[in-house]
Amino acid sequence: MNQPKQTKKTTIYDLAELAGTSASAVSAVLNGNWKKRRISSQLAEKITRLAEEQGYALNMQASLLRREKSKIIGMIVPKYDNRYFGSIVEAFENMARERGLFPIITCTRRDPELEIEAARTMLSYQVEWLVSTGATDPDRITDLCAASGVRSLNLDLPGSRAPSVISDNFAGARELTRRVLANCERKLGRVEPLLFVGGRGSDHNTSERVRGFRAAHADMGLAVDDNHILTCGYAPEKAEIALQALAQQEGNLTRGMFVNSTISFEGVMRWIKRSHHYDGRPPVMGCFDWDPFAAMLGDDIEMVRQDVPGMLNAVFGIIDHGSSKVERIEIPPLFLSQN
Template identity: 40%
Template sequence: MASDRGRKSTIYDIATSTGTSPATVSMVLNGTWQRYRISEATAARVLGAARDIGYTTNMKARGLRLARSGLAGMIMPHYRNRFFAGLSETFEAGARARGFCPMVVSTQRQPETEREVVERLLSHQVEFLFIVGVARPEPLNDLCHAAGIPCVNIDLPGANAPSVVSDNRGGARMLTDVLLDKIAAADRGTGGTAGEEIHFLGGVAGEYATEERVAGFREALAARGLPLRDDRIHPCGYSPPVARRAAEDLCRRLGGMPAGLFVNSITAFEGAVQFFQSLDRAAFHGRFIGCFDWDPFAAFLPFPVTMLRQNVEAMIEQGFAYIEQYRPDEFPMTRIPPRFGPVAGDVRNA
């Protein structure tokens, strides 16, 4: 049963020796390979390799795995904004409509907690798992594959499972275009160049969603021949207190509000608004704000804001489609276009 130096052989050893994936090996050893359309020849090759290297499955665990639990799992960062709360509610409704009992757990973006929660959900025999908002979901995908459990990444993609994300780049370009149109209309007849004074606030440098939104922001500016210096991008994270300080520092450096401000998320927007409350209403005259997220309470702000609403219903529905048509060796990604959300006081959102 042991391989080199007494180490117990694993499904990864079998995958390497047969030229298959750990997910395929897991499906074959769990006896669920036919359900996922793995060929009989591949299954025979995997089983032969398992015998050759002395790998044996835990039959008691295998029996538990083949029993249906009726549980559907989801992990997510938190419930503090409408995007994540909407994903959770839509997932729960979709799971119940399909005859499953949903289990949703928040992890506060802590990798150690994410892994611990996934291991616990797998031990409870969830039949599939939605992994939401995890920056590096591949280790969690591997845990699911090893347990023979289908999984899908939502919001942030991974290389080891199907993924469903917002069209961050296309949505950012849409939102930037609206802000630039408003700035141009305000400048018309004045000879102003305020379109060059638009800034991007929030998000994490190097993170998929942020980088895609910055790319869309840059594309919109480039299409109009407007320059964009790196000092117009402020990836201050998602924390409202940090975003508040970043917005305050920006306005202090500029001597007032920029002509346009693209805020990367509703949590960063929350922090920016905390600072905006200290400004006179006149500070927003001829200034335009957009947010890549949506909350209906923005309708009660003393200034108009253009907001994009991520289509959580379509994202979750596509996630279920991937689970229901699961292929252990196929990892497609679907981008779901966001939509402008209705916000009072902003004719673009009407």
């Protein structure tokens, strides 16, 4: 290689000197508007070649400082450890890149302080938009952004001061519950109220899903026991503990379950295996969220798939059109065949 292995980075000034021209000519050539600036194609070619040879890389910090738009878009996400958030992040990156935006993503582990700090950092990096996914306090992030004149947007969990794109949790939960109840009937010969496990009672999604869960029961004339709504949190261990406690209290658990997220589903399945409670007569299950392996765990585990592409289309629809109407867009989740 004849590239100089220098420590100092090559700048447009270095290239200008090598080419015997000015930095502004170099800049014009390298950012592509040399035609507009009437640089001869010979000079353009020479500069391009030199840049290549020297391994020149634009200093984005300098460039962004000068320009008015950063083209950086930020996303805050609670975790990377499940399919739902994983596919959100992946789709977000792709769609951002398609639009010439540079995505910065950070994971805040459902920690409210980290969320705020991450948002502040993103503002420092001059993001043009900030998407808060599953944030514990989206409105606070919106306020922070607003103070810097940055647009924000909520995904997965709604806020009240910025546009929000979420799943239609009520309809999704109602349909999921309906299906699980139908499976109950088919497999057990009778319907029987289900158990609801997982999520935080205080969050919008969980409360909407509980509402859908109740509505589906009401539709079939079934009464839901309030003790059977275990909104014990999302963590697998919490689901295990809650089930254990209920089993101790009631002896026999319900024959069907509605599990609110794959994260909780992990705890539920672990408890079922360990406790041997359901040995020989596996429960009829539904889960609000999808995971390929979880779906294979039983014969008829109903899994709702949240429509990630649909949600991100809505997100980028708002971004593309700059609309800042504080609206809530609810995307119907999908019921696909499991295999």
